[in-house]
Amino acid sequence: MVEFETLSEPQREIVNLRSDRSYVIQGGAGTGKTVIALHRAKKMSGEGLKTVILVHNVPLKNYIDAEIARMKIENCIVRTFNQWVYRICKVSGFEPPTGKSKYDYDYEKIIALFEENRISVPDDCRGNVIIDESQDFPPLLLRFIRLVADTVTCLIDPNQSIHNTDTSLVDALYEIDVESARTLDVNFRSTCESAAVARIFWNESGIYPASFRHGQKPVMVSCGDDSDRTRRIAEIAAKYNFKNDNVSIGVFVNGIDEGKKMYDALSDELGRRYIQYRFSKDDDKKKDSDPTKIDFAKPGVKLFTYGMIKGLDFDAIVVGDNISRAGIEDDAYINMLYMTLTRATSDIYICYKDADDDGNYFLQKLKENRGLCEWR
Numbered sequence: 224m225v226e227f228e229t230l231s232e233p234q235r236e237i238v239n240l241r242s243d244r245s246y247v248i249q250g251g252a253g254t255g256k257t258v259i260a261l262h263r264a265k266k267m268s269g270e271g272l273k274t275v276i277l278v279h280n281v282p283l284k285n286y287i288d289a290e291i292a293r294m295k296i297e298n299c300i301v302r303t304f305n306q307w308v309y310r311i312c313k314v315s316g317f318e319p320p321t322g323k324s325k326y327d328y329d330y331e332k333i334i335a336l337f338e339e340n341r342i343s344v345p346d347d348c349r350g351n352v353i354i355d356e357s358q359d360f361p362p363l364l365l366r367f368i369r370l371v372a373d374t375v376t377c378l379i380d381p382n383q384s385i386h387n388t389d390t391s392l393v394d395a396l397y398e399i400d401v402e403s404a405r406t407l408d409v410n411f412r413s414t415c416e417s418a419a420v421a422r423i424f425w426n427e428s429g430i431y432p433a434s435f436r437h438g439q440k441p442v443m444v445s446c447g448d449d450s451d452r453t454r455r456i457a458e459i460a461a462k463y464n465f466k467n468d469n470v471s472i473g474v475f476v477n478g479i480d481e482g483k484k485m486y487d488a489l490s491d492e493l494g495r496r497y498i499q500y501r502f503s504k505d506d507d508k509k510k511d512s513d514p515t516k517i518d519f520a521k522p523g524v525k526l527f528t529y530g531m532i533k534g535l536d537f538d539a540i541v542v543g544d545n546i547s548r549a550g551i552e553d554d555a556y557i558n559m560l561y562m563t564l565t566r567a568t569s570d571i572y573i574c575y576k577d578a579d580d581d582g583n584y585f586l587q588k589l590k591e592n593r594g595l596c597e598w599r
Contacts, residue, residue, distance in 0.1 A: 225258050225411075227265075237405060238262040242270055242351065245375040247395050247404040251432040252421070252565030253412030256378040257283070257534055260353045261290050263376055264299045273298040273350035277307055277368070279359045282501055282527065283534040286519045287355075300347055304360055307348055308333065311371075315342045330363035337370060344371050351376070356534050357395060358384040365390070365398035375399050381428040383533065385559045392428065406430060412536050412568050414438035420571070420595045421564035423588050424557050440597045441564070441571035443589065448576070452543050453488050455574045460524050460541045461492035463570070469522045473537035473566055475529050477547040478502070482528060489524055500526035529559055532566055540567045544575035544586045560585055 230238065234255050240246055250256050264274040278284050280303060287301045305326050312319040312333070320329040336342050352372035354360060357379045369375055377399050381391050392404060410418055410432035418434040420441050425431055444459065446452040460472050474489065476482040482502040489498050499517045517525060525537065529546065542563060548556040564571065575586055589596060
């Protein structure tokens with residue numbers, strides 16, 4: 224985590240904004256939104272204020288929890304937005320009203336209940352709310368947060384919206400009731416070479432953040448069949464781990480079945496002690512891992528499904544070209560490709576099946592921009 228003294232001037236200005244007002248901050252991947260969330264919480268804590276940081280997924284919650292402890296931030300609670308809403312409803316005496324699925328909460332009904340004074344918000348859900356990755360928060364949830372919170376600091380990047388909530392910058396401004404957004408325009412995470420490839424899949428929302436560090440081009444590794452691709456991903460991750468000291472390597476998969484195969488392959492190459500993973504909520508029951516409390520300070524491989532990587536970064540990532548678009552609309556799928564390629568601080572390896580060229584949008588676009596990668 225970046226210490227306050229090393230933040231850029233625009234980042235420090237946002238951290239030090241008045242604590243009695245709400246703000247919307249737009250910034251692309253790597254511009255420091257999570258860093259700002261933490262330092263703003265620390266600033267408010269120093270002023271005797273209580274903060275609640277809301278995030279989209281459990282791995283990011285784990286990471287922020289660890290940083291809050293390290294930074295000794297007091298009066299700050301971190302929750303996923305589902306946890307936050309669920310607790311408010313349960314304290315009020317009812318299960319959250321749902322839509323199509325268990326976690327598809329009906330925020331229109333929840334807002335109506337709040338306006339009818341039928342919702343009692345507990346103290347540990349009140350305060351100054353900081354939202355990280357708010358592009359995947361439904362617009363009506365943002366409205367409910369504004370109604371409940373003392374103030375809201377909303378950090379957003381519509382380019383990383385992967386859950387078809389269609390929450391745009393305009394939505395955030397409207398729901399948080401802010402006239403204009405402040406913008407972060409420097410990518411401190413990605414190298415220039417990685418950022419150039421990620422830009423292929425940028426949806427042109429806002430300003431594309433400039434990178435300033437150089438490194439190697441993303442590496443494309445040719446593979447045979449699916450099994451060979453899995454083996455090569457595990458092999459590359461293992462070699463990178465043993466060659467470099469104290470590195471964090473992200474390996475991403477489409478789902479639980481693919482994740483189990485990848486875990487077995489990584490175990491053969493690395494040994495289980497170097498692997499941490501999270502595929503779904505069911506992982507909480509596994510005996511050989513504690514996936515709900517991944518130790519991000521521990522080096523080695525971290526194995527996630529794509530939906531779990533939002534807000535995280537790694538020294539290197541190793542992925543396949545078979546990023547699934549099942550159940551994902553076109554714009555959200557392209558955003559997921561952009562999000563994936565912006566997770567690495569140094570190196571990217573993509574293992575591809577050349578025979579999969581037909582119909583593989585990801586691989587086709589990379590081949591159209593062949594000069595941006597190193598092909599092996």
